Amino acid sequence: MESKTKIWIKAFRLRTLPLALASIGMGSFLAAAEGKFNGAIFSLCALTTIFLQILSNLANDYGDSVHGADNKDRKGPIRTVQSGQISHGQMKTSIFIFSGLSLISGLGLIYISVGLNLQVFLFFLGLGIMSIIAAITYTSGKIPYGYKGLGDISVLIFFGLVGVMGSYYLYAFTLPLSFFLPALSCGLFSTAVLNLNNIRDIESDKKAGKFSIPVRIGRKNAVIYHWALLLGGLSCALLFVVLNFQSYYQLIFLGTLPLLLRNGKAVSHQKDSLKLDPYLKQMALTTLLFAITFGLGMLIS
Template identity: 65%
Template sequence: MKAKAWITAFRLRTLPLALASIGMGSFLAASEGNFQAGIFLFCALTTILLQILSNLANDYGDTINGADSEDRKGPQRMVQTGQITLAAMRKAMAIFIVLTLASGIYLLYLAFGIEWEAFLFFFGLGLLSILAALAYTAGRKPYGYMGLGDISVLIFFGLVGVLGSYYLYAQQLKLYLLLPAMSCGLFSVAVLNVNNIRDIDSDKKAGKYSIPVRVGREKAVIYHWFLILTGIVAAVVYTILNFETYWQLLFLLVTPLLIKNGLAVASKKESHELDPFLKQMAISTLLFVCLFGIGLLI
């Protein structure tokens, strides 16, 4: 029973979304002949560990701040239900901080060796990522409760995830890579937006002022369409700027899934009806990245 509780707390269904950004960075690097298997493996491992840490911190933080009350419509957290104690969760968070740092340090060694300037810069980014994971719902002033979760997801699941992983391979950056990075970031924010629309009533009671709580459901749906459509447009513009073959448009095959998600968010009013579309948006994002990458490599 305890093992099942921990697996639930890890929230494994969030991992495909976490891998999307480093997948995009890896595909972009591979299209230029800069892919390295070791870097990819430890980049993926570090990302998975960081995402699990974020999920544990979210379980812990939402419980102590009251967001995971009996009013919550989404899947309940393990601390809130009493299946994992606060002390055990704090210990698990400490373990995953250590594991994330260990994996991340070895990743940076693989990428940069003893080139200390780049090593220390990315180590600083890693520490910021860990702090962002912890401070989202935990701590005295969790920024997720102030409506800043969206910008954090855009930065870490988009810009830092894509551009950072690309740099580990290529050790250079190009301005137009901001476009696929923005696509990943915007689709990731859309996943969070589905979650926040689903939880709008319980979040309001708990004092968690997400974007949907602040602007209301109707405007949150408009915002959702903006995220989806802008993400598609950014990918199309990148492809036009770097066009070589029509295979590069392969990612457009995921458009019907993204449109389906937008229509569901607009039409389904009950929280339990929205929950499957959180997972659907996350999988659609990963599929978008895979098709985008395959189009670059063919």
């Protein structure tokens, strides 16, 4: 029998954390390439992002159990609320705790970065509250937006544009337009992780009334969509290099191409949903590796 600690760690879904750190890493590398890196800001960015990701995972565990998406037909790992390892009440409490931790960490981050600049402070506070609400309401609440097929848009925004550009701004206090391209890359790759997850769960989601993109467009079109996300993310990064070329070191991130191709081929050819599951972790790690290699290329150029 698993210990309570192991059960909670399973509920945290630690394999998703590399994905959460990718956007923060990208924003931080872009700042470092311009000599604007700050260790305290990075630490609080990373901590806040980790809290938000765990919050999202816990709320997802709770919400999918309540709304029926976690059921006996689901092919992924068994969730803790669904299996009775964690009660609804305990999971609700954990959601409140991690909401508070995310808010406290975020407040510290904003203060360290912008100080008492009230206008900027309030803007980022609002952004932080929106992030908490988005994390919770993806599958929880009366009208979870994940059940309407809007999760992809949310991931693109928060794991791409907000994560990269928001963290970069906290270092540099500017928003260069060209940096939206690597931000989109992170967002598109992160959306690919969600799409893979939804392809894996397509049958159980149908039965639960969860109208994810793969449920709406069918598996065949969802595979095409997956390739579009992978190639779109890569194209945005390449376009950035073309527009801001300094040296060929900027192309180091192309080392992740075989991993992206491997992921796309698995989604295309693997019909067994259970065998698709490992590629969620693979795509999350590939996204983090992409952010690191892209950032290193910027640093040494």
